Amino acid sequence: MNEELYNFLLGKIFYFCQLPSYTKWGIWSFEPDGKIKGMHSDFEQTWKIENGRLLILDSQGHVTCIFEGQIEKMQKSHLLRPGMEHFQVALIATDLIGYDYFDSLCPIENDLVAACMETGSVANEKLRQLLLEDKTIDGYYAGRAYAVKRKDLEIGLKQYKGVFYDLELSQNQPDFFTKKLLVWFPGLLSYNHGNARENFFPNPFEGITGSIAKNTVVLRIADSNLINGSYYLNTPNFRDYEQNIQELIAKTAEEEGILRENILCAGSSRGGMGALYHGLLGNYALVSMDPVVDRSPWLQSADVQLMFDCIPVSFVDKLNQLLEKTNLSAEKIQVITSPQVPITYPFIIQLKTWKLALKTYRMKLADEQFDYQPYGGKMHGDFVNRNIPLLLMKINEFLYGCDSIENTIDEKTL
Structure with missing residues (x-):
C-alpha cells in the first residue's frame, strides 16, 4: 500500500482546498526527497507515508494533516495546526497542461x-x-x-452519474398548493473561467423560490461537460449525458412525489437550449428565454467556447425532430425571443414554430456599433437580463396553473 501510494503521488499536481467551498489554498507537487513543492503556499512543508496514510509535516516536523490515501483521489482531513482544527481540507489530484x-x-x-x-x-x-x-x-x-x-471535480454540487446539480426543497411551506418541480438550466454568462463551477453553473438563479409559487422544488442542473458545457447534449466523451439528465429529473420527481404534469423546464440562452431540448425529450412543459439553437455566431473568428466538433453547430434539426414527435400542446412549449437579437432570432424561427408558442417582443436594445462582441452577443445578453420579470411571469403562469380552476358561471345564478 505504501509503495502504491508513493508512486501515485510522484509526478502529479494536487489542489490543496478548504472545504466545504473547495477554495484552492495552494497547488502542490510531491518531490522524491520528501519536500512539497508548492505554488501559492506560505509554509515550508515535507511529506512521508506511514501505514498507508499520507502525513504532511511543517518545518518543525509537526504533523499538520493526515490524508487517507486512495488511488485517483485523496481523502479529506482536518488541519492539525493549533487554532486551526476546525478547518477541513482536501487534497485532490489533477493533470497538468x-x-x-x-x-x-x-x-x-x-x-x-x-x-x-x-x-x-x-x-x-x-x-x-x-x-x-x-x-x-x-x-x-x-x-x-x-x-x-x-467525474472527479469538487465544485460544491451534488452529482448523479456525472451530472452536477443542486436541489432546493420546498421546506416549511404549506401544502395547500400542489407540489411542483422547476428544473432550471443555467445559461452561460461568459466562458473559459479558471473555475469549472463558473463555466458549468454560472447563473443558478439563487433566491428564485422567493419569486415563484410556493411548494415548488427547484432542481438546478449544471451543464457538466467539456470546458464551457455542451448545451446539455451528448458528446463523444459523455455519450449518456442526455439520458442521465432525464434520469435525474425523473428520479427527483419520484422521490418528491411530483407528477409529470407538474414539472416545468426553464432557462435562458444556453440554459434556454437545455430547457427546450430536455423539455421536448422528456415531454415536460417548458419556458425557454432566447435559446441558442445555433452556435455559428460564436464561431465567426474562433471557437471561443472551445467545443470543437464535439457537438453540432446547429441544433435546429435535432429540435425539429423532437417537435415533430412531441405530445405536448403548443402552449406547453413557450419560447421567448426578439427580432432585435441577431444571433438567436434568425435561427429560432427555423424551428417548427407552429408546434410551439413563440412569444416575440420588440425591445430597444444596445446599438450594434456599441456592441463589444462583434457577433451581437451583447444584445442577446441585454434581452435576457432585462426580461427576467417576463421569464418569471411565464414560469409562474405554469406553476400557478397547476392549481387553477376554470371558472364557470351558471346563468341561473345571474
Whole structure:
C-alpha cells in the first residue's frame, strides 16, 4: 500500500482546498526527497507515508494533516495546526497542461485561452484530446492550466452519474398548493473561467423560490461537460449525458412525489437550449428565454467556447425532430425571443414554430456599433437580463396553473 501510494503521488499536481467551498489554498507537487513543492503556499512543508496514510509535516516536523490515501483521489482531513482544527481540507489530484504544450509562453490566463482557440495549434490539439479523455479545466496558475477528470471535480454540487446539480426543497411551506418541480438550466454568462463551477453553473438563479409559487422544488442542473458545457447534449466523451439528465429529473420527481404534469423546464440562452431540448425529450412543459439553437455566431473568428466538433453547430434539426414527435400542446412549449437579437432570432424561427408558442417582443436594445462582441452577443445578453420579470411571469403562469380552476358561471345564478 505504501509503495502504491508513493508512486501515485510522484509526478502529479494536487489542489490543496478548504472545504466545504473547495477554495484552492495552494497547488502542490510531491518531490522524491520528501519536500512539497508548492505554488501559492506560505509554509515550508515535507511529506512521508506511514501505514498507508499520507502525513504532511511543517518545518518543525509537526504533523499538520493526515490524508487517507486512495488511488485517483485523496481523502479529506482536518488541519492539525493549533487554532486551526476546525478547518477541513482536501487534497485532490489533477493533470497538468504545462508550457510545453503551447506554441509560446502564456503568462496570463487570457493569452493561454487564446492559444487554445487557434485551430491546429499544439495547444488546441492537446486541449481537444484532453476533452475526449473526459477532462476539463479547473484552474489557471502561473501560466498553466490544470486539467481535471470531470467525474472527479469538487465544485460544491451534488452529482448523479456525472451530472452536477443542486436541489432546493420546498421546506416549511404549506401544502395547500400542489407540489411542483422547476428544473432550471443555467445559461452561460461568459466562458473559459479558471473555475469549472463558473463555466458549468454560472447563473443558478439563487433566491428564485422567493419569486415563484410556493411548494415548488427547484432542481438546478449544471451543464457538466467539456470546458464551457455542451448545451446539455451528448458528446463523444459523455455519450449518456442526455439520458442521465432525464434520469435525474425523473428520479427527483419520484422521490418528491411530483407528477409529470407538474414539472416545468426553464432557462435562458444556453440554459434556454437545455430547457427546450430536455423539455421536448422528456415531454415536460417548458419556458425557454432566447435559446441558442445555433452556435455559428460564436464561431465567426474562433471557437471561443472551445467545443470543437464535439457537438453540432446547429441544433435546429435535432429540435425539429423532437417537435415533430412531441405530445405536448403548443402552449406547453413557450419560447421567448426578439427580432432585435441577431444571433438567436434568425435561427429560432427555423424551428417548427407552429408546434410551439413563440412569444416575440420588440425591445430597444444596445446599438450594434456599441456592441463589444462583434457577433451581437451583447444584445442577446441585454434581452435576457432585462426580461427576467417576463421569464418569471411565464414560469409562474405554469406553476400557478397547476392549481387553477376554470371558472364557470351558471346563468341561473345571474
